[in-house]
Amino acid sequence: MVVLKHPDRRVFLALSTGALIKIANQWASIEPQRLSGVLNGRRVDAALLAWLESRADGLRALTNTNAPECTELVHALLRTTIGLIDKATYDHTTEGRLHQVAASAAQCVGWLHFDQGEYAAAQRHWIGALHAAHTADNRDLDAGILTDFAYFATWLTPPPVMTVSLLERAHSRTTSPAARALLHLRRASALATLGGASPTSRALIAAEHDLERAQPGTTPSWAAWVSPADLSIDAGRCWLTLGKPQRAEQSLSDGLRMLTSSRQRTRSLVLAYRAESAMGRRNFEAAATDARSALDTALTTDASRCIKLVDDAVKRITSRRSHPAVQNLHAYVRIVIPGKPSRR
Template identity: 60%
Template sequence: MGGDGRVQHPLTYVRQKYGMSMDELARRLTLAARRRGLIYRPDRDRIYKWESSRVKAPSGDYQMLLADVFGVDQDDVVRYGWPWWLPAYETPHPFTAVGSRSALLEVLVALEHPDRRAFLAFTTGALVGTACGWATIEPERLAGALHGRRVDATLLAWLETRTEELRALTNTSAPECTDLIGALLKTTIRLINTGVYDAPVGRRLHQVAASAAQCAGWLHFDQGEHTHAVRHWNGALHAAHAADHRDLGAGVLSDIAYAANWLNQPSTAVDILEHARTRTHSAAARSLLDLRRARALAALGDAHNTGRALHSAEKELDRARPGAAPAWVSWMSPADLTIDAGRCWLDLGQHQQAEAALAEGLQLLDPARARTRSVMLAYRAEGALARHDLPAATSIACEALTTARATQAARCIQLADTTLEHFAPHRAHPAVADLYAFAAS
């Protein structure tokens, strides 16, 4: 935040954190260019334009030089894009009544000002630290608010019902649910902040906020809006902690870990999931946590512990009682276990085993879960390509792209497009040429 309370541009935040004026940053960029054998002489006006967003983004060369100045890996510049690769991080809130209120207020501000500039959210170390704090700190007792109207019991029951209905809808109608969940979340956070209620009602309000914020986080993640996703998940984690709902909190942490693995940070995902599993009660929840841990371990190339995590996930899913799983993990099924096991084998280079698992899992998967289907088809196409089966790979990749586009989820579309890039060395093959022509249509 700036001194007047406005949100600063990430570049402003980083520059000031390093104690640089605009002139000093311009001087360092000139030196960085010289070290690379380039001739660039930026001035403070150019930096002002970047920080005021009068220029949408610096050129690729200037971003490279900025990364040199701030010590950021060039791969991160490409992976995250401007300005999200800048090391401008927020500090996680503590698991106290004040900290949870602040985390939810940040969500409220983001809902009311969706176009405001936002930072990358948290460092990987901060995310792991947040998970550790959630696992070790006991929630404070909720006290009634000191001002406002008493929370209406009928309204609270309505919010609880609508939250679970919207959670179910997000699996099939994600883009259309965003505004509905946002409106419900704003209402709930305002009731938490201004209403009058006792401890039991307070826990119910925080549980509604946690569930709605978790759903909203997934919707933002699906659209590639990672900053907003983590902000909502952080608010959800604090609300679940305040409600003393450990399984729900573990579910939020598992989402954060899934996103970390998706963004090529599997070590962070493993650390978060280890903390999350310590406080869970539901067998279905533990199964999902184990499965996502297996995915991260496979990405790290740890075949032994991947196998152990998959075995544990299968055992926990067998223990889960039908109808007893928390709402956030009620979709967990043998299909998910089999499909994710296939992705693990693919990462570990066991391509035949991966194909068998992915094919079986896709056959078992509920047809309504199109986003999961599109992701797994992309994985299956990748596996077929690794086995040098071009006809099968192109056919599956075409289906993956068609399914991803139908979902309207940026995450799914981006994965399908990335899968197409793997076919580039075989561009001359007729089947690949047809695939590229279809993709361009």
């Protein structure tokens, strides 16, 4: 099994999806291993530790809406925390809290790399985050990182059946209703990609039920962003994957109306999904309109992952160049993305 003590080491190559999920499943089935011994250096005092924890929570919230601006801050927090773990002196309780900060920061850094299409770096940081969360014995955070692994697998390729098993295992490691709702949504996406309409529907219903049970103070920070908008958006994506464009469009439109204005990365993806659902209904004008809005929004986020998904959707739509609205979209793309080759 791969063990990464320090999340910022650059020693791992990109893993295949199957290997990544296998590693995550191994982590999910073992108990935390505590670091042994006392390190030489200065003692971590209560004020410094509280400051680090506060910064970790604050930066996690900011990276959901201002990722490019927060990149250096999150990296600095991770480097600082790892340095303290390596060189400082602390007691057993402080050790766990430091590893929890490192896990949270490494998870955020993983997402920053993922959004830029730097998948090997994302994997390395999530593996490190998973190890740190285990060391801290934080099962909620542990479940959240396992969820990231599963999302990664579903995003890139048709996920292995093991992805569903991983999410079920992660579900048992958290008692938070909102966190469980997110796990159900991830499982629904995996099931949809695997072609299971009935299991997907059941997972979506379970997600809605759990989110309705969420109470203030019961949600870990990694799941704090989950909202009714995400339920509708993920449901729409599932129905689109399952070849039900009309049902997908209704769910995506509902989600788009509820989505907060700060979540522009998500908005760009929803618009791209809705454009594809319109294409499935042969509504070329609606597809072109949403695709253009998706592209404009994605370009403002500076997130390579979002831009690539939207660009792929636009390519599929502009392949039907016979409709005037699609011709206009194709011309617009060549203007906003200079040097984009013409597809003849």
